[in-house]
Amino acid sequence: MWVLVMFDLPTETKKQKKAATNFRKQIMADGFTMFQFSMYIRHCPSSENAAVHVKRVKSFLPEEGKVGVMCVTDKQFGAIEIFYGRNPTSPDKGPQQLELF
DSSP states (O other): OEEEEEEEOOOSSHHHHHHHHHHHHHHHHTTOEEEETTEEEEEOSSHHHHHHHHHHHHHHOOSSSEEEEEEEOHHHHHTOOEEETTEEEOOOOOOOOOOOO
16 A cells, blocks of 8 residues: 655745645655655555554644645556656555565
């Protein structure tokens, strides 16, 4: 399961810039990595774990701006087409699942 956080936060005043920076730092501290500007992703081993991180993101929300949170499966995320210019690349793979016997 992948959790995607997409946001468009105002940065016109000093207070808004600080709020936007704090939001970005908080989601990065929760394990999200930048996929594109204003779009961060995090791999979760289950939908229950994804729900925990979605709840955390909601607790970080700034007073202003738009934030979208979406969960997609590994299969859905694996079907993404990514391009750098006109050159296709493959998406990042999630962490390898450890098996205990």
